[in-house]
Amino acid sequence: MYTSVEQSKTLVKLGLDPQTADLWYATDLGGSYYPTFEFRPKKWSLDDIEKSLPCWSCDMLMVMLPDKIECEDESHYLQLDRKAVCYGSYHIEWSESGMMFDGVYKMLVWLLQNKFPIN
Secondary structure (H helix, E strand, O other): OOOOOOHHHHHHHHOOOHHHHHHHEEEOOOOEEEEEEOOOOOOOOHHHHHOOEEEEEEEHHHHHHEEEEOOOEEEEEEEEEEEEEEEEEEEOOOOOOOOHHHHHHHHHHHHHHHHOOOO
16 A cells, blocks of 8 residues: 555645655656656655656555654654544544555644644
8 A cells, every 4th residue: 555646746745755755656658657666866856746756655654653742732642543543632533445544644644734743
């Protein structure tokens, strides 16, 4: 399981470092994206989106979730269970698909949107 093209674009626009990606989408001659395990050590920019796009596996997204966040002068610790990913009362339930990946992705987006540090 890995981020879709749209999810990858969202993470990049929110400021996730493309160099943390463990996969990449490359483009074929028709401009369609396809996943590849090719490593891209180059400096990546938003202009490169037409040629390649970083992509993250569920494992990599989970590694990026901090063990705890500080909010309103309180520490909230990461919790994962069969139905949700949580930091105290801040929780995101899995979507109708029942996939943990959905919750992990949505929590990472929430953390980035709210300027919390990630691993």
